[in-house]
Amino acid sequence: MTGDVPGTPGDVLTLIGSGSATTRSDLARITGLARSTISQRVDALIERGLVEEAHAGDSTGGRPPRQLRLHTEDHAVAGVDLGATHCRIALMDLTGQVIAEAEDPIRIAEGPVTVLDHVDRRVRELLDRAGRPYAALRAMGVGVPGPVEFATGRPNNPPIMPGWNGYPIPDHFATMSLVDNDVNVMALGEHRNAFPMVRHLLFVKVGTGIGCGIVADGGLHRGAQGSAGDIGHIRVSGHDDVTCHCGNSACLEAVAGGHALARRLTELGLAAETGSDVVALVQKGSTPALRLVREAGRVIGEVLAGLVNFFNPEVIVIGGVLARVHExxxxxxxxxxxxxxxxxxxxxxxxxxxxxxxxxxxLGAGTLAIEHYLAPDNINRIVTC
Amino acid sequence: MTGDVPGTPGDVLTLIGSGSATTRSDLARITGLARSTISQRVDALIERGLVEEAHAGDSTGGRPPRQLRLHTEDHAVAGVDLGATHCRIALMDLTGQVIAEAEDPIRIAEGPVTVLDHVDRRVRELLDRAGRPYAALRAMGVGVPGPVEFATGRPNNPPIMPGWNGYPIPDHFATMSLVDNDVNVMALGEHRNAFPMVRHLLFVKVGTGIGCGIVADGGLHRGAQGSAGDIGHIRVSGHDDVTCHCGNSACLEAVAGGHALARRLTELGLAAETGSDVVALVQKGSTPALRLVREAGRVIGEVLAGLVNFFNPEVIVIGGVLARVHExxxxxxxxxxxxxxxxxxxxxxxxxxxxxxxxxxxLGAGTLAIEHYLAPDNINRIVTC
Structure with missing residues (x-):
């Protein structure tokens, strides 16, 4: 979760959490840090309630060394998934285990105050249900369906989030919060839970629009302005007659996104407004819908073929609502x-x-919160403040 | 050059080399390592001739602490750039300064034994010229014009390197050698020398073919099989009639590479065989050549537009022979x-x-050698062996 090179308080925490070190001696040996440095750091972690220390039960003679373990009971993070019409929340402990969860229908278009008030209420209910006080909530991760300036947590001209542009989402909560776009947190959730050993992974979300989360060398690649993975407007060949709302023509999502497929089915006389409607038609055996989805796959494949040459990933994961008919x-x-x-x-x-x-x-939003909370820089701040 | 988190022998070396630490006390304070650990590591580095220690001249009373400094005089690396028809070698010290260089015309098609014998001879001459024994040569980096399995240094079906497929290049030298494709080493050379503070950079080489070196978060992104950046066969729109030697049609380099442009100029009655010939025609003011180069720029731009959306780099550098007419x-x-x-x-x-x-x-090949030589894992091996 943190760096490869032991030597910081965050690494001390990781070594204890993973079971690699159970005593102060272990920590000194593994990190090469001075005993006095180790003691200082362990004491600070204990004082913060992150680590507890107890004498081992059995002893084979002499004074047994005190055993260190991560103290997860007093800590929780919330992973919040905001979609166009839903809010899903996973309350997790610091090891990534889900301890309570909730799902509600809510329209993102109702605006930040209504939606985030709802999130805050639900997170408090989940903490109650899990028997933890609000103070146990150490961080929140929030995934939203639009571009976000990651450093500030403000949506950046999100097309389907009216009222959210520039809204400082983290300010709405009493707990430190990180905000990222939905595809990035999905990529992180999928990577950490299903492919933790893979170094280079692409998570492609095929929903109303089409986006991509990039895991490079095990970490999220957000790019210079945080807009990496925005593949929906890459030009595809043979579709110059299709105009996109962005002002260009032949954009990937204008040809193969859920909204585009629904519109084309409507033109064929089949009632469809959303990607879910397209999926429902395919599941009912509609031949035109099936044909369109397969053709959309070919168009998406053309863009991915180029990205495979460029990025050389080990794994490409296909998610989003259209993945329900992934075959x-x-x-x-x-x-x-x-x-x-x-x-x-x-x-x-x-x-x-x-x-x-x-x-x-x-899961990805919760992971974002955990990794930020346990990151060396952050823990350094905790330990020295 | 090495990791962000001090705590390894490689970092000790970097701290001394950068001037951040000039004494053992500095090192203990900055890294948090035990004095005994620091002493053990410094002693090993001194024994290896990488660091020297001397009493400072002036003292304000008491015994002055011994000053540590990187001992670069007894060390060198060679950066070797092998092209289709040239061999360029830069002999560098461990700080990246060029201390001697050479350039010779030699055809890569003469095969590995002839070419690598030449390299070996030239490197020894450069060491002589710089007054350093062969033993001072700590590592070599070699860039070759074709795909390479980085872990083994073997070319992997390189199209313009007859006789090189699978040849274990590092085995040819008495010194530890790293081999990578030319675009990767160019990206590294450009990044470290011209854009060291940039996190995400693409180096696009427009020569006979078209390739890309990727710097992600300051390091080379090679991908799962080391083939990342191979953008020459990405499909471009509107050129389905152009077949490529790879078996597909409308590949970027079949439309916009130097070889493709030369062929189209030949069809127009202008003698051109290589990218250099195209450049010469442009420099002579040939309107058809100028028009073709500008149109090639648009086609390359179409692929780069997609990669900008996907990767969100801060800088794109255009190199290769066609960059001579970059305007x-x-x-x-x-x-x-x-x-x-x-x-x-x-x-x-x-x-x-x-x-x-x-x-x-x-420069990039030399940097590859330096960074590998100073990397923590490698120095760990040196210190413990």
């Missing part, structure tokens, strides 16, 4: 990727539907 | 990137011609 979507994706990408980059490439499914975003 | 190439690139990429990703994006120019690859 049709993935057939088209795989067909094009294997045709257009370099053999060296595809012969061990894995393309799979999301394993964490609807939980990806809430 | 025409970059006009087309910028036009398309600014038209097709998301405003958030372009408003601070910098697109510039290479500053390190023909030196990029040799």
């Amino acid at each position: 049709h979507l993935m057939a088209g994706i795989r067909e094009t990727v294997y045709q257009r990408s370099l053999p060296l980059a595809t012969h061990e490439l894995v393309i799979v539907p999301s394993r964490t499914g609807v939980d990806a975003a809430a | 025409h190439l970059m006009a087309g690139i910028r036009e398309t990137v600014y038209q097709r990429s998301l405003p958030l990703a372009t408003h601070e994006l910098v697109i510039v011609p290479s500053r390190t120019g023909v030196d990029a690859a040799a």
Whole structure:
């Protein structure tokens, strides 16, 4: 969760949490830090209630060393997944275990005050249900369906979040909060839970729009302005007649997003407004819907083929509402990727539907909170303040 | 050059080299390591001739602490840039300063034994010229014009390197050697020398073919199989009639690479075989050549626009032989990137011609050698062996 090189208070915490070190001697030996440094750091962690120390029960003679363990009971984080029409919350302990969860229908278009008041109320109820005081909540992670300036937690011209542009989401909560776009937290949730050993992973969300979360060398790649992964407006070939709301033509999501597919089905006389409607039609056996989803897979595959050549990932995960009919979507994706990408980059490439499914975003948002809370810089601040 | 978190022998070396620590007390204070650990590591570095220790001249009373400094005189690395028809070598000290260099015309198609024998001879001559024994050569970096399995240093089906497929290049030298493809070492050379503070950078080489080196979070991103950045076969729109040697159609380099441009000029009755010939025609004021280069810029720009959306870099550097007429190439690139990429990703994006120019690859290969030699894992091995 933190760096590779032991030597900071955050690493001390990780070594204890993972069971790699159970005593102060272990910590000194593994990190090479001075005993006095270790003691200072362990004492600070104990004082903060993050670590507890107890004499071991059995002794084979002499005074047994005191055992250290992570004290997770007094701590919790909340992972919040805000979608266009839902709010999912996972209350988690510092090891990532879900201890309580909730899901409610709520429209993001109701605006930040209504939606975030709801989140705050639900998080407090979940803490009650788990028998923990509000003070146990150490951090929150929030995933929202639009671009966010990660450093400040403010949405940046989000197209489907009226009233949210520039709203300082973290200021709404009494607890330190991190805000990221939904695809980034989904990528993190999927990676940490389903593919923790994979170094380079792409999580492609095919919903109303199309976006991508990038895990590079085990961490989220957000890019210079935090806009990395915004693949919905990459140009696809053979669709210059399709105009996109962004002002360009032949954008990936204007051709293959859930909204685009629904519109084309409507033109064919089939009632569909959203990606979910498209999925319902496919599940009912509608041939035009099935054909459109497979063709959308080919178009998405064309873009992914280029990204496979560029990024050379080990795993591509397909999520979002259209992934509910992944057998049709993935057939088209795989067909094009294997045709257009370099053999060296595809012969061990894995393309799979999301394993964490609807939980990806809430788990990822919670993971964001945990990793930030345990990160060396943050713990340094905790220990020295 | 090494990790952010002090605590390893490699970091001790970096702290001394950067002047952040000049005494053992400094090192203990900055790293938090025990004095005994520091002494053990410093002694090992001194024994290896990497660090020297001397009493300071002036004293204000009491015994002055011994001053530590990096001992660079007894060390050197070689950065080797092998192209289709040239070999450039930079002999560098451990701080990255070039202490001797050489350039020779040699055809990579003469095969590994001839070419690598030449390299070995030249490196020994450069060491002689710099007054250093062969034993001073700590590592070599080699950039080659084709795909390489980085872990083993073996070229992997390189199209323009007959006889090199699978050849274990590092085995040819008495010194530890690292081998990477030319675009990766160029990206590293450009980043470390011209843009060291930039986190996310793309180096696009427009030569016979088209390739890209990726710097993500300050380090080279090679991807799962080391094939990351292979953008020459990404599909571009509107050129389905152009077939590529890879078997697909509309590949970027089949449309906009130096070889493709030369062929189209030949069809127009202008003698051109290589990217250099195209450059020469442009420099002579040939209108068809100029028009083709600008149009190639637009096509390259279409691919880069997608990569800007996906990767959100701070800087894109254009290098390779076609960059010699960068004013025409970059006009087309910028036009398309600014038209097709998301405003958030372009408003601070910098697109510039290479500053390190023909030196990029040799400097980058040398940097690869230095960073590997000073890397914690490697120094750990040195210190404990």
